[in-house]
Amino acid sequence: NANNQQVARELLAGQGAHVDIAVNGLDGVRQVVAAQPPYDVVLMDVQMPVMDGYTATRVLRHEHGLTSLPVVAMTANAMEGDRDDCLAAGMDDYLSKPIRAAAVSEALRRAGAGLAQRRQGQA
Numbered sequence: 001n002a003n004n005q006q007v008a009r010e011l012l013a014g015q016g017a018h019v020d021i022a023v024n025g026l027d028g029v030r031q032v033v034a035a036q037p038p039y040d041v042v043l044m045d046v047q048m049p050v051m052d053g054y055t056a057t058r059v060l061r062h063e064h065g066l067t068s069l070p071v072v073a074m075t076a077n078a079m080e081g082d083r084d085d086c087l088a089a090g091m092d093d094y095l096s097k098p099i100r101a102a103a104v105s106e107a108l109r110r111a112g113a114g115l116a117q118r119r120q121g122q123a
Contacts, residue, residue: 004097008043008074011101015108025051029059032066039069041111043104044091046075046082054089061090070111074099 009019020035022028025048032042042060046053053073060066072093073086083094093107 004099008099011099011104015105017108022048024049025053025056029056029064032060032069033064041070041072041108043072043074043095046073046077046086053091054085057090072107072111
């Protein structure tokens, strides 16, 4: 929702990130695919209209070949197994809502470290 988007935008911008927000999963896929320069990380809401985050991540991975792009799930789902579902869909990490600044910072640090390792392996 708009309130969560604003909180996330301010939190990330406060850490120096450039933030784009998609209105739904299909829009998110389109933004990621078209991004120039490419995004360094995607925070993927699991429950979005039009296309959910699981499907959007699978599309990015399998249809667009974006296998090294870090995708971090953001979800209100905090039940046992939700993290496994996110990882099985191709997401690299998991944040449960409400989002905490320290958890976001740590997830972005992990995503950056993983991205650097993947880029070294491709060089």
